Amino acid sequence: MTVYLRQVAAIVRKDLxxxxxxxxxxxxMGALTVLVAVLFHFAIDQGLVxxxxxxxxxxxxxxxxxxxxxxxxxxxxxxEQGAIQGLLxxxxxxxxxxxxxxxxxxxxVTLIEVVALAAYWLFFGFNYGNDPLLLAGVLxxxxxxxxxxxxxxxxxxxxxxxGQTLLPILIFPLLVPVVIFGVTATGRIFAxxxxxxxxxxxxxLAAFTVVALTAGTILFRYVVEE
Amino acid sequence: MSxxxxxWMATVLGVLxxxxxxxxxWLVFFWVGTERTMGIVQRIFYVHVPSAWVTFLAFGITAxxxxxxxxxxxERLDWAAQSAAEGGLIFGAIMLTSxxxxxxxxxxxxxxxxxxxxxxxxxxxxxxGYFLVRASAEDRQxxxxxxxxxxxxxxLLIPLVHVSVLWFPSLHPQPVxxxxxxxxxxxxxxxxxxxxxxxxxxxxxxxxxFLRYGxxxxxxxxxxxxxxxxxxx
Amino acid sequence: MPAAxxxxxxxxxxxxxxxxxxxxxxxxxxxxxxxxxxAGEFLSVFGPNGAGKTSLLRLLAGxxxxxxxxxxxxxxxxxxxxxxxxxxxxxxxxxxxxxxxxTARENLRFYGRLHGLDDxxxxxxxxxxxxxLEGYADSPVDTLSRGTVQxxxxxxxxxxxxxxxxLDEPYTGLDAYAGAMLQELLSALKxxxxxxxxxxxxxxxxxxxxxxxxxxxxxxxxxxxxxADLDAVGLERSYRRAVEGRA
Numbered sequence: 001m002t003v004y005l006r007q008v009a010a011i012v013r014k015d016l017x018x019x020x021x022x023x024x025x026x027x028x029m030g031a032l033t034v035l036v037a038v039l040f041h042f043a044i045d046q047g048l049v050x051x052x053x054x055x056x057x058x059x060x061x062x063x064x065x066x067x068x069x070x071x072x073x074x075x076x077x078x079x080e081q082g083a084i085q086g087l088l089x090x091x092x093x094x095x096x097x098x099x100x101x102x103x104x105x106x107x108x109v110t111l112i113e114v115v116a117l118a119a120y121w122l123f124f125g126f127n128y129g130n131d132p133l134l135l136a137g138v139l140x141x142x143x144x145x146x147x148x149x150x151x152x153x154x155x156x157x158x159x160x161x162x163g164q165t166l167l168p169i170l171i172f173p174l175l176v177p178v179v180i181f182g183v184t185a186t187g188r189i190f191a192x193x194x195x196x197x198x199x200x201x202x203x204x205l206a207a208f209t210v211v212a213l214t215a216g217t218i219l220f221r222y223v224v225e226e
Numbered sequence: 227m228s229x230x231x232x233x234w235m236a237t238v239l240g241v242l243x244x245x246x247x248x249x250x251x252w253l254v255f256f257w258v259g260t261e262r263t264m265g266i267v268q269r270i271f272y273v274h275v276p277s278a279w280v281t282f283l284a285f286g287i288t289a290x291x292x293x294x295x296x297x298x299x300x301e302r303l304d305w306a307a308q309s310a311a312e313g314g315l316i317f318g319a320i321m322l323t324s325x326x327x328x329x330x331x332x333x334x335x336x337x338x339x340x341x342x343x344x345x346x347x348x349x350x351x352x353x354x355g356y357f358l359v360r361a362s363a364e365d366r367q368x369x370x371x372x373x374x375x376x377x378x379x380x381x382l383l384i385p386l387v388h389v390s391v392l393w394f395p396s397l398h399p400q401p402v403x404x405x406x407x408x409x410x411x412x413x414x415x416x417x418x419x420x421x422x423x424x425x426x427x428x429x430x431x432x433x434x435x436f437l438r439y440g441x442x443x444x445x446x447x448x449x450x451x452x453x454x455x456x457x458x459x
Numbered sequence: 460m461p462a463a464x465x466x467x468x469x470x471x472x473x474x475x476x477x478x479x480x481x482x483x484x485x486x487x488x489x490x491x492x493x494x495x496x497x498a499g500e501f502l503s504v505f506g507p508n509g510a511g512k513t514s515l516l517r518l519l520a521g522x523x524x525x526x527x528x529x530x531x532x533x534x535x536x537x538x539x540x541x542x543x544x545x546x547x548x549x550x551x552x553x554x555x556x557x558x559x560x561x562t563a564r565e566n567l568r569f570y571g572r573l574h575g576l577d578d579x580x581x582x583x584x585x586x587x588x589x590x591x592l593e594g595y596a597d598s599p600v601d602t603l604s605r606g607t608v609q610x611x612x613x614x615x616x617x618x619x620x621x622x623x624x625x626l627d628e629p630y631t632g633l634d635a636y637a638g639a640m641l642q643e644l645l646s647a648l649k650x651x652x653x654x655x656x657x658x659x660x661x662x663x664x665x666x667x668x669x670x671x672x673x674x675x676x677x678x679x680x681x682x683x684x685x686x687a688d689l690d691a692v693g694l695e696r697s698y699r700r701a702v703e704g705r706a
Binding site: 162173225 | 348352354368369378379
């Protein structure tokens with residue numbers, strides 16, 4: 001088990017080191033996140049709609065688009081110089097490779113969420129409610145589910161000649177539960193509603209995340225194995 | 227199953243299915259009584275419900291055969307999964323067009339985010355992805371495995387979306403059709419018509435399924451024959 | 460290599476292919492290939508493009524499920540799920556499997572961790588020295604020449620002291636000088652008692668190092684010989700005959 005964890009940690013560390021060195025995925029994701037917020041500013045007539053009421057939905061759509069952009073490259077960056085073959089023929093179990101990629105993508109998307117929250121606060125003065133801990137918990141659980149699905153499908157889209165074009169078509173139908181529960185839960189947190197009103201959505205988000213992670217861990221091998 | 231047997235089955239099922247659909251339409255237009263509150267438009271129901279049934283049946287077969295393919299790697303399971311998915315896509319399209327036509331009148335709006343509508347729409351898109359992945363995979367074998375994974379995940383979506391849409395706080399209409407589905411409230415002539423519709427659509431689906439399966443079988447045999455010939459070095 | 464040594468003492472071949480078959484749908488890429496290799500033996504497999512050489516190598520590496528037959532490492536069947544058996548196999552391809560934005564040292568340390576090695580502080584500099592790259596430890600791989608990258612890839616493939624080394628067209632893209640350097644490094648493999656399988660269409664390079672040669676055409680071995688019974692001209696003739704289907 002400890003060997004397994006060390007192998008997973010090695011891949012996470014390598015991914016993050018590459019990200020720190022090139023910054024390519026993070027830069028693209030961050031830029032898109034801010035730009036989507038700018039576009040929403042001009043797309044919605046704020047004389048008619050109170051933006052705060054849409055806050056949860058806007059932020060979730062922004063996270064989805066920004067996160068997907070970077071995660072689509074999860075395995076494409078491994079294919080250059082055949083490094084993916086080096087990984088697949090190493091003693092690391094295949095589910096370990098999947099979990100490592102989930103962890104490094106989770107870190108990236110979490111950073112994007114901070115950018116998104118900051119951008120919306122700056123541009124629209126959104127009020128994020130009075131329970132930052134609960135907000136972090138909801139965002140964390142939902143992000144893990146989002147990342148679990150998207151990581152599996154980025155391994156699929158990387159093996160097609162449509163590449164990242166295919167990714168949203170594959171993941172959006174499956175991510176509808178994340179959007180439903182995520183928006184409901186964060187919307188209520190933003191409105192500073194009592195915890196009891198958030199709990200139900202949080203549990204269902206957790207259920208989705210558990211199912212997605214389990215399915216990804218089991219099915220990943222069939223996606224990459226020969 | 228031999229190719230000749232598959233062809234024979236497809237033909238018999240097809241003839242019976244087409245006959246069934248002709249009978250169904252005669253019944254729908256000339257025989258069955260008009261529903262009191264919804265009127266004439268309710269007759270779409272006899273096409274809509276059978277196509278919905280076949281769609282779920284087809285995607286169920288795809289998920290099961292896909293999972294079995296991942297386990298056993300028998301090419302025939304992949305042919306079956308693919309053939310069923312194609313049928314599911316077609317009948318799903320019939321369901322997704324006939325539904326709104328009816329709902330526009332019955333509910334006053336062509337679309338609503340009722341659980342079953344959302345679920346079937348999403349499932350239909352999952353299976354669009356199923357074919358996009360098959361078609362664009364750089365390695366054909368990998369494409370089969372990846373499609374099987376998508377088929378399995380599509381089936382996993384069913385309970386989750388069902389729960390999720392029930393929980394969604396906004397529009398949550400009580401579908402009118404639910405009353406009709408409870409056996410006792412359905413008149414005998416309507417029930418007979420519906421049953422014939424279900425039977426006819428199922429027969430047509432399996433006819434198309436076997437035709438498609440036979441085509442894959444044929445392609446495979448053809449490829450096996452070319453195997454013996456020298457390849458360009 | 461204690462395990463390999465023990466196996467050869469017991470009279471077992473280190474690497475054995477038993478009637479290996481691999482189909483891709485209706486296409487048969489590998490067709491009943493069998494061979495046994497003892498410790499220190501070097502097999503070169505030649506064949507035209509699409510002959511199934513790479514599929515054979517991936518079967519041997521445990522990266523591809525055989526449709527029928529099996530690969531045995533020291534007598535133990537290799538299964539796709541058996542990740543631990545990979546610790547005994549090293550793979551060198553014409554792709555380096557290295558990350559361009561990481562340095563030579565970082566790349567080796569990464570692969571070392573994947574193999575669960577814990578003496579990386581001493582092992583990595585040693586391996587860099589073995590391939591003559593001690594001066595490049597902190598150079599990003601992107602900045603190195605193709606030949607230098609391939610030497611680093613040799614260090615990567617041998618990092619975990621595998622008893623079996625699989626070579627997939629390792630000369631592709633190398634100039635004459637870099638090719639000669641690689642030849643030198645690869646000839647040292649045999650001396651270390653390693654069992655090697657190389658697939659290539661480069662007859663000259665393959666023959667130079669081999670103890671045994673095989674020619675694979677349309678999936679199956681159509682020609683096999685001991686190195687001692689063969690010269691370059693004879694191999695060339697057999698190869699042409701095999702490819703033209705008159706073997």
